[in-house]
Amino acid sequence: MIIDWIILLLMALFTYLIVRRSVTGVTTTPVWLLWLVLMMPPFVWSLWILVYSAKQLPPIELLIGMSILSIFFYLKLHQKGRKNLTPTQKEPSPAVESLPVKEVASPPLPLRPIDKTEETKLKNCFPWSIFYVNNIEYRPQAIICRGQLREKSPSQAYDRIKENVRLEFGDRFLVLFQEDMTGKPFFALVPNTQAAANKRKNDKLTRPGLALGLLIATIYTTTLVGVGIANTNNIEALRSNPEILLSGLPYGISLMTILGIHELGHYLTARYYKIRATLPYFIPFPLFLGTFGAFIQMRSPVPNRKALFDVSIAGPLAGFVVTLPLLIWGLAHSTVVSLPEKAEQVLNPNALDPNYSLLLALLSKLTLGIQLSADSGIDLHPVAVAGLLGAIATALNLIPVGQLDGGHIIHAMFGQRNGIAIGQISRFLILGLALLQPGFWIWAIILFFMPVADEPALNDISELDNKRDILGILAMALLVIIILPMPEQLAQLLN
Structure with missing residues (x-):
């Protein structure tokens, strides 16, 4: 319960920062009011859990209704504020507004x-x-x-x-x-x-001391969480026997490798195109997953759509290249167990339903073979947990909305106007997917907080070549096979 409230608090802060950045100078409606309207669904969800406990999920109809009302009132208030702008505050051209x-x-x-x-x-x-x-x-x-x-x-x-x-x-x-x-x-x-x-400021851009300090801190927090994943009882004995911390290294090192390679893909590609970028900064967190990920900051404009595409796709592809063998190895060393009659949580690492993801189901059948049947779950090895999180992180980054990697990729492939339209459609598709995969509810709501327009490249007219277009389509296909559940007919065919 404490972790749930921490996640809600962080999501509320994240939402406020996004709203403030996206509406400043564009509408006179107060930022706090727009933020409050957008936070209605998670607030209602939290209130429901507080009253009825986490075992009884709120009705789907309530969540959909609150999401629709939240989006409707947000757009209305936003548009009303735009009409109240004075003539000296007219909306700038798309090129200027997007910078x-x-x-x-x-x-x-x-x-x-x-x-x-x-x-x-x-x-x-x-x-x-x-x-x-x-x-x-x-x-x-x-x-x-x-x-x-x-x-x-x-x-x-x-x-x-x-x-x-x-x-x-x-x-x-x-x-x-x-x-x-x-x-x-x-x-x-x-x-x-x-x-x-x-x-x-050229010499101060990278700040290696800060990057190294955050790296060390995040290795510790992910290792600490890894101890609980390896064996929950080890957490209680950790104070008397610090060597137990070593049991968390498989999870911590695996997850840090995936996240680090992802960000290094962005960083090295940005350097190739002479785009000024910071070193990867990790975000340590002693609970939940042990980290809230990592990021780099680009301090100079992207020269063209080719560079935008390459920098954006380099991270997810590099991260997935590392994720795939780790996930396969971790699944091979996991244990097949019976699925509980009632799922305790969406992603239960102690009894995971592999049909949650088409990719996960195929890899599980490949590595575990006849041991895995329709009513079987998987008690994941800590490395498999890290690999699963890496696959989920890859998918979330590839969603073609706004400033996510997928949003940049679609923008580079089809142009900013078409990218905005695809981003709007993707928001509602993820919202529909949340009906099949409850774990996507929070992310579906967050997507509606994000601006669908990302920053344009300096040369935003020149199109990509065929090779990059094909690579972009394959990246979207990877997104689909990660987030879609295993079709029932295919599951029966593979037993």
Whole structure:
């Protein structure tokens, strides 16, 4: 019960930070009110458990109804606040709104960041044979150059215009190549307010001491949780015999390896594209899983959709390459047990129903063979627990919504407008999946808190090649086989 309340508290804080980031400057509706509306479903869930205990789950109809009402009132309040914006607070263009605030908002910028003489120089940066400029709009955060793209290759057009702007204005502007809501390409010049700051802070970017300290702390917390997974009784004897801590290493090291390789995939690919990024930072937590994962921060814009795709997909694929053999090894050393008549929890490591996931069921049958039958569960080895969590983390990251890795991948494959539409559909599909897999309820609700639009690449027009499109489709297929339960007909066929 204490862990449940801790998770609720962390989710509430996480939700508030996301709402504050996504609505600041876009609506006049108070952040706390929007946050309260979005937290209605988890609050009702928690109140139900407090009254009726965790053994009696709330009715599905109540959860669906509260989720629909929460989303409805959030959209209504958000839209009402947008209508109350003053004329000086009009919604910026998609290119400007999607950029990180820290890149464009400080210090305050004049409405016209160039004079008449410089405007002539700016027009000369756009050869008519490359991009014919029809109109220049001045926004508080950008100079919008609209016109007609004449160059057949968007990538070559962007490189030519970017180089012309650099020759005329140095590193004064970031050059963005975007699509408006009608699908027409335009250029946006955003004042590069962090160019000098980035040079001064270059040595402090990685902060290896902090990264190492968090790594050591997270190894300890995951090992501590691993002791309980290996044998619950060991936790009580740990104070008198510290050597018992070694029994938690298989789980702790396995989980840390999966998470670390995932983040290193992002980090090394970002470095390959010369994107400034921090080292992976782990988040230690002495309860639950022993950690809340790891993350890196990218401190410079992504140059194009190719780089966005590669950086985004490198993490899940690298993590899964490590997860798969660990999960197979762990399943091979697990024990087949009988399933309890009534499931105590969704993912019970002491009697796991392998049909929870199509991938898990296939791997379980592959490794355990005839030992596994329709009414059998699996008492997971600690390494298998870590592998299962790694597979779940891979799937959650691949969900094509907003700033998740899957959201970036879909954006890179289909463009930002189509990516937003796919993200909206994915939210409701995961909500529907939660009817089959109760463990997805919390995540389905969290997805509705996330903005569906992620940050655009500087060149957001140039499309991917066929190889990357195929790889992206395979990544989405991997998501499907992890999160979908085993079909009953296939389960009967495999016994």
